[in-house]
Amino acid sequence: MKPLINDSRLEKQRWVVFLLACLILVCAGANYAWSVFAQPLAQHLKGDIGDIAFAFSLASCCSPVAMLIAGWVSDHFGPKPMIILGGLMMGGAFVGCSYASDALTVIVVYGVVFGLGMGATFSSTTGNVLKFFPDRSGFISGLAMAAYGASSVIIPPVAMYLLTRWGVQHAFFILGVAFIVIVVAGGVFSTRCPAGFVPRGFVPKKAVDGHILSLNTFEMMKTKRFWFMWGMGVCGALAGMMAISYAAMIAQFQMRYEPAACAMVVSVVAIGNMSGRFIAGVLSDYIGRVPTLFLAQLLNFLGMLLLWSCGPGDNGLFVIAVVSLGLAFGAYMGVYPSLTTEEFGPAHNSANYGMMVVGFSSTAMIGPYIMNICYSRYGEFSQAYMIGLGITFLGFLFGYFLKRALSQKA
Incomplete structure (x- = not known):
């Protein structure tokens, strides 16, 4: 050490x-x-x-x-x-x-x-x-x-x-x-952070045996909490990715917006995504990483439910829906780097977070695929929203097991 x-x-x-x-x-x-x-x-x-x-x-x-x-x-x-x-x-x-x-x-x-x-x-x-x-x-x-x-x-x-x-x-x-x-x-x-660097007054998190926590990628993948984190991350990001990738089409075909308004919706989602990263990162320092992710998952649930229920004329509900989904997606992106470092140590965090991102990246393929299949078959997105609600519920389950695993340090 x-x-x-x-x-x-x-x-x-x-x-x-x-x-x-x-x-x-x-x-x-x-x-x-x-x-x-x-x-x-x-x-x-x-x-x-x-x-x-x-x-x-x-x-x-x-x-x-x-x-x-x-x-x-x-x-x-x-x-x-x-x-x-x-x-x-x-x-x-x-x-x-x-x-x-x-x-x-x-x-x-x-x-x-x-x-x-x-x-x-x-x-x-x-x-x-x-x-x-x-x-x-x-x-x-x-x-x-x-x-x-x-x-x-x-x-x-x-x-x-x-x-x-x-x-x-x-x-x-x-x-x-x-x-x-x-x-x-x-x-x-850029300067490389030397191994063992700690700011004044900071006490590094320790493993069960009292040593400074430091797991490499293979060791990380042997823990239960990694797989619960990975699963919650995929479920949490997927709902947001579904909305982000098809925001303009949802605005055009479901809400009957003009092209200029559709472009504005895309910008609103992007600003929500950017804001969610910072807000959730700061919030997680005060209430904890996992509680912040649970709040993000509630926003996912709210956003999907409102998208499922709103139609032309429901402008307020639609704005709340897309902002909620943008904030939630950003929250997952903002919290997971620090959560990964906190739970598995800083020594290998670049590679460890890279493994986490594999899950997030998969949503860039899965989310648009779900939206495309549902719209192609049914001519609307309602079925996709129901799938999104189911995935959100699954994310809550992963979060519950993650919280248990973190308390046990599996």
């Missing part, structure tokens, strides 16, 4: 690392802006928008693979190499898309290269910054995840301006160069 380190210089420097992490995470969240590029890129390539949209799904699938690998590298050798490599891959993918001549190139360059770069950057950045802040992990986790979620608010208008002013090729190129500069510079100036 490494000796504990308390260094006043590091206590000040960790805030610089945190600010750099927020800038890096805003860039890493550029995947949220893909819908802005999809239609113009399909028109430019004279291809099918479905093929272009597939690049987004592929990037979401490749990201957790990179998180696991980069998380392990970052835990053992520091985050700098993985952040720099991830920045080069993300920016390079955008630059590559600016030269793409067909949809297949976009799928490979964006779906694979950007997806891997995004995962490597995200895992290395969040893992390192959480090691610096064991004393306020909920606050830092929530704020860092809010920065990541802020991409859905910041990058789309920037992308729209570039698309309108210079066209799709130049927009990709300019953003790609910007990502390389920001992320690589952030990686170069």
